[in-house]
Amino acid sequence: xxxxxxxxxxxxxxxxxxxxxxxxxxxxxxxxxxxxxxxxxxxxxxxxxxxxxxxxxxxxxxxxxxxxxxxxxxxxxxxxxxxxxxxxxxxxxxxxxxxxxxxxxxxxxxxxxxxxxxxxxxxxxxxxxxxxxxxxxxxxxxxxxxxxxxxxxxxxxxxxxxxxxxxxxxxxxxxxxxxxxxxxxxxxxxxxxxxxxxxxxxxxxxxxxxxxxxxxxxxxxxxxxxxxxxxxxxxxxxxxxxxxxxxxxxxxxxxxxxxxxxxxxxxxxxxxxxxxxxxxxxxxxxxxxxx
Amino acid sequence: xxxxxxxxxxxxxxxxxxxxxxxxxxxxxxxxxxxxxxxxxxxxxxxxxxxxxxxxxxxxxxxxxxxxxxxxxxxxxxxxxxxxxxxxxxxxxxxxxxxxxxxxxxxxxxxxxxxxxxxxxxxxxxxxxxxxxxxxxxxxxx
Numbered sequence: 001x002x003x004x005x006x007x008x009x010x011x012x013x014x015x016x017x018x019x020x021x022x023x024x025x026x027x028x029x030x031x032x033x034x035x036x037x038x039x040x041x042x043x044x045x046x047x048x049x050x051x052x053x054x055x056x057x058x059x060x061x062x063x064x065x066x067x068x069x070x071x072x073x074x075x076x077x078x079x080x081x082x083x084x085x086x087x088x089x090x091x092x093x094x095x096x097x098x099x100x101x102x103x104x105x106x107x108x109x110x111x112x113x114x115x116x117x118x119x120x121x122x123x124x125x126x127x128x129x130x131x132x133x134x135x136x137x138x139x140x141x142x143x144x145x146x147x148x149x150x151x152x153x154x155x156x157x158x159x160x161x162x163x164x165x166x167x168x169x170x171x172x173x174x175x176x177x178x179x180x181x182x183x184x185x186x187x188x189x190x191x192x193x194x195x196x197x198x199x200x201x202x203x204x205x206x207x208x209x210x211x212x213x214x215x216x217x218x219x220x221x222x223x224x225x226x227x228x229x230x231x232x233x234x235x236x237x238x239x240x241x242x243x244x245x246x247x248x249x250x251x252x253x254x255x256x257x258x259x260x261x262x263x264x265x266x267x268x269x270x271x272x273x274x275x276x277x278x279x280x281x282x283x284x285x286x287x288x289x290x291x
Numbered sequence: 292x293x294x295x296x297x298x299x300x301x302x303x304x305x306x307x308x309x310x311x312x313x314x315x316x317x318x319x320x321x322x323x324x325x326x327x328x329x330x331x332x333x334x335x336x337x338x339x340x341x342x343x344x345x346x347x348x349x350x351x352x353x354x355x356x357x358x359x360x361x362x363x364x365x366x367x368x369x370x371x372x373x374x375x376x377x378x379x380x381x382x383x384x385x386x387x388x389x390x391x392x393x394x395x396x397x398x399x400x401x402x403x404x405x406x407x408x409x410x411x412x413x414x415x416x417x418x419x420x421x422x423x424x425x426x427x428x429x430x431x432x433x
Contacts, residue, residue: 002427015428017428167430169431169432181422185428185430186430188431193429194421195422195424195426196420197420197421197422200418202417205431210432274419290421
């Protein structure tokens with residue numbers, strides 16, 4: 001039996017799926033997974049003034065808890081691995097593009113900030129002292145990785161009660177399998193929906209077709225190219241990546257989006273990274289050995 | 292003078308006779324008491340009063356019986372509710388304890404790693420393939 005729970009967190013609708021019989025154990029797992037979203041969001045949201053991330057951006061340094069230390073370390077490691085295409089220091093560029101409030105508010109009220117933002121600043125994590133320090137003038141946004149981190153944690157908690165799937169907007173983690181085929185997840189292509197059967201896998205979709213707005217008569221979106229500090233001008237609309245964890249899938253989806261169709265296809269093929277690309281001219285490209 | 296006194300006595304006597312006659316007529320000595328009691332309206336009213344008193348007694352007995360039944364059922368229902376609330380609280384306490392244990396065990400992990408918990412260990416590469424079945428969920432752009 002598939003048990004479900006739906007709630008809102010991190011600016012999106014979150015759905016939990018658990019293949020288990022109803023009872024105290026499954027209820028406990030669903031409850032714990034939902035609480036995990038609330039807990040991590042309270043730490044990592046840049047829209048909450050009392051979060052650890054907001055304290056870091058406000059003061060330039062913070063005595064961080066385990067979660068913030070881990071996510072910042074993962075983000076910095078991803079910056080190295082993707083040659084800077086994924087960068088947690090895009091905060092000011094995002095604000096400059098107008099994404100200075102929760103997306104619901106940006107979409108409702110329109111963007112109001114001005115200017116671009118500098119990316120690639122120095123972020124120092126001192127795990128021994130449990131502290132993080134930012135280069136002066138640099139601020140961090142963990143929106144590109146924090147949700148994947150939370151999805152992975154929630155899925156792990158949920159899977160203590162049985163095969164589990166966590167769907168938080170563009171990030172999905174599936175652990176175990178509810179039947180012989182695995183968890184079936186639909187991927188939107190240019191024409192239709194492609195269904196993938198997953199087991200112990202994660203899916204992340206990044207694109208400019210949902211979180212976008214207009215400013216100064218110009219279309220803006222939230223995927224910042226750190227090399228320019230402006231919304232990426234890619235020939236792709238949407239990239240979906242299948243990886244082992246939602247964190248990895250999240251990072252690679254954004255990185256491939258910035259690489260563009262040719263670069264993303266070549267990179268996915270070389271890495272054997274299953275991915276689905278939707279191009280700006282309405283084509284669907286499947287790469288990375290997905291068949 | 293004598294005639295004047297006589298006329299006065301005569302007038303007083305006439306007034307007295309008139310008053311007594313009026314009193315006698317007003318007393319209606321010809322209307323008997325039995326006739327008054329025999330008025331059918333009185334009988335109907337008395338019968339109706341009797342019937343209403345009887346019906347009131349019947350209603351009171353019915354209400355009393357129903358009230359007793361209601362009190363018995365209410366007590367049984369309250370016992371059932373108490374049992375259900377107690378059972379629900381026990382389940383809730385068990386769920387909270389299990390959730391706290393699950394969260395604590397996961398939070399105690401020293402550092403981030405690929406999600407593996409509850410016997411579901413992630414393999415080196417994700418298992419993925421295209422199928423033609425309807426999806427459980429559809430991914431959205433983040």
